[in-house]
Amino acid sequence: MNDRVTVVVATRNRRDRLFETLPEHRAPVILVDNASTDGGPDAISSAFPAVEVVRLGENRGAAARNEGVRRAGTPYVAFADDDSYWTDGSLARAAALLDAHPRLGLLTARVLIGPGGRPDPVSTAQAAAPLGTAPGAPGPTVLGFLSCAVVVRREAFLRVGGFEPRLFVYGEEELLAMDLAADGWWLCYEPSLVVRHFPLPEGRDRSARRRIEARNRLLTALLRRPPAVVARTLAATYRESLPSLWDVARGLPWALRHRRPLPPDIEAAYAGVTHPS
CATH class of the missing domain: 3.90.550.10 (Spore Coat Polysaccharide Biosynthesis Protein SpsA; Chain A)
Structure with a gap:
């Protein structure tokens, strides 16, 4: 043990x-x-x-x-x-x-x-x-x-x-x-x-999961990423899940109060992974 x-x-x-x-x-x-x-x-x-x-x-x-x-x-x-x-x-x-x-x-x-x-x-x-x-x-x-x-x-x-x-x-x-x-x-x-x-076969509400995932991606961007990334994530959320935008709108005051952008070196690393040159 x-x-x-x-x-x-x-x-x-x-x-x-x-x-x-x-x-x-x-x-x-x-x-x-x-x-x-x-x-x-x-x-x-x-x-x-x-x-x-x-x-x-x-x-x-x-x-x-x-x-x-x-x-x-x-x-x-x-x-x-x-x-x-x-x-x-x-x-x-x-x-x-x-x-x-x-x-x-x-x-x-x-x-x-x-x-x-x-x-x-x-x-x-x-x-x-x-x-x-x-x-x-x-x-x-x-x-x-x-x-x-x-x-x-x-x-x-x-x-x-x-x-x-x-x-x-x-x-x-x-x-x-x-x-x-x-x-x-x-x-x-x-x-x-x-x-x-050993996951079980998918049996949960997939649309609900997509909505939560889209909400969390946008909230995370609002909390830590620069405005350009927030804008791209917002556009992607609009295309993927309109209900997610309503969820984020309700949490927007909280997200803005807790916004703490990443240090430049960490942001550069994330940018390199998500949008490599």
């Missing part, structure tokens, strides 16, 4: 999946339940007494992970979804890398999907290392990640405020990546760390 890393799992109404994945974890687990109605918290507490179950009174989406990080007593925290787990040895390697590199704020792993272990396209893109590797860093620089496949330095995560509650779910990772990079932390991809992910 790894004593340097805590695994934080946020869940809602996925009791059956948790019974499949929780036995695979090789570190202490904090399960943060987003007000489930399927009896999951009680069932998990009974079946897995070593798991710390945190019951929230409301669904906080991705920001539920913040509560797990606050409660963790280890210097590093790994995130997992209720349908994923870290392979044996990955968390020990992650802790060793974080111990050896004090500027390292986040490590993201290679993700293998389903029983056949198909590489996730995000991992394939990260392995191509479009941003290169910072001098002294343990792996290629990344400016984005999948939440189920990262280990964070607890100090760094808490210092930047964790996941923004207003974004709820879908695309919440981008703002956190920006804030960690702006705070001076390295974010790196390390393919020797492996996460197995």
Whole structure:
């Protein structure tokens, strides 16, 4: 059992999946339940007494992970979804890398999907290392990640405020990546760390997901990107999801109050990834 890393799992109404994945974890687990109605918290507490179950009174989406990080007593925290787990040895390697590199704020792993272990396209893109590797860093620089496949330095995560509650779910990772990079932390991809992910077939409202994703992209641009990027994102949102514009309009005063543009070097890196010359 790894004593340097805590695994934080946020869940809602996925009791059956948790019974499949929780036995695979090789570190202490904090399960943060987003007000489930399927009896999951009680069932998990009974079946897995070593798991710390945190019951929230409301669904906080991705920001539920913040509560797990606050409660963790280890210097590093790994995130997992209720349908994923870290392979044996990955968390020990992650802790060793974080111990050896004090500027390292986040490590993201290679993700293998389903029983056949198909590489996730995000991992394939990260392995191509479009941003290169910072001098002294343990792996290629990344400016984005999948939440189920990262280990964070607890100090760094808490210092930047964790996941923004207003974004709820879908695309919440981008703002956190920006804030960690702006705070001076390295974010790196390390393919020797492996996460197995077993997502269920798509059964949720795809139109609702597209609306939230478009809203979050525009809100994130308003919070951190220069006016030209905001304008491009606004135009794309108009084409993709008009209802998203209404959602953003309601949150516009909040976004403008919390606007904090990225430092020039970080903005240049983002611009190079999203609009390469």
